[in-house]
Amino acid sequence: MAEKVEVDITIPNHTRYLSLIGRIGEDLVHSLGHYNGDREELAYHLNLVLTEAITNAICHANESDPNKQIQIQISTSDENLIIKVFDEGDGFDFANFKTTDMQDTDECGRGIHIINRLMDNVSYHRINKRNVLEMTKKLH
Numbered sequence: 316m317a318e319k320v321e322v323d324i325t326i327p328n329h330t331r332y333l334s335l336i337g338r339i340g341e342d343l344v345h346s347l348g349h350y351n352g353d354r355e356e357l358a359y360h361l362n363l364v365l366t367e368a369i370t371n372a373i374c375h376a377n378e379s380d381p382n383k384q385i386q387i388q389i390s391t392s393d394e395n396l397i398i399k400v401f402d403e404g405d406g407f408d409f410a411n412f413k414t415t416d417m418q419d420t421d422e423c424g425r426g427i428h429i430i431n432r433l434m435d436n437v438s439y440h441r442i443n444k445r446n447v448l449e450m451t452k453k454l455h
Contacts (some may be wrong), residue, residue: 318392319404320389320390322339326369327384327385332369334437336369337365340365341358343361343437345376360433361455364434368430368450371386371405371427371448372401372402375407376402377403385400387400393454394455397450397452399449400427401445402445402448402449403444403445409427409438409439430450434452435453436450
C-alpha cells in the first residue's frame with residue numbers, strides 16, 4: 316500500500332517562517348518509511364530548496380508585501396516527493412533563469428539554479444491568479 320503524506324501550510328509573507336518550513340521538510344524526510352537513500356542529504360536538500368523557493372516568493376514575487384501570503388504544499392508517495400510554492404506576484408521568465416549557467420549569474424537567479432540542480436523536475440506556471448513553483452524529487 317502506498318505511503319502518502321500531504322502538508323499544506325499558508326504563511327504570512329515574511330522570512331521569519333523560513334526555518335520553520337525548512338524543519339517541517341526535514342522532519343518529513345526523516346519520517347518516510349520507504350526511503351532507502353541518504354536521509355540526511357535529502358533532508359538538507361529539501362530544507363535548502365524550500366528556503367530558496369520561499370525566499371524568492373516572499374522577496375521577489377510578493378515584493379515583501381505584508382498583505383500577501385505564501386502557500387506551501389508538500390506531498391509524498393512511494394515514488395515522489397512534490398513541493399509546490401504558491402505566490403501572489405506577477406510572475407517571471409522561469410525559462411530564462413532555468414537555462415542560465417550559475418557562472419553567468421550574480422546573486423539574482425542563484426536560488427533557481429540551486430533548485431534546478433537538486434530537484435529532478437522543476438516547473439513554474441500560473442494557476443487561478445497565483446504562480447506556483449512545482450518541484451519534484453524521485454524517491455527511488
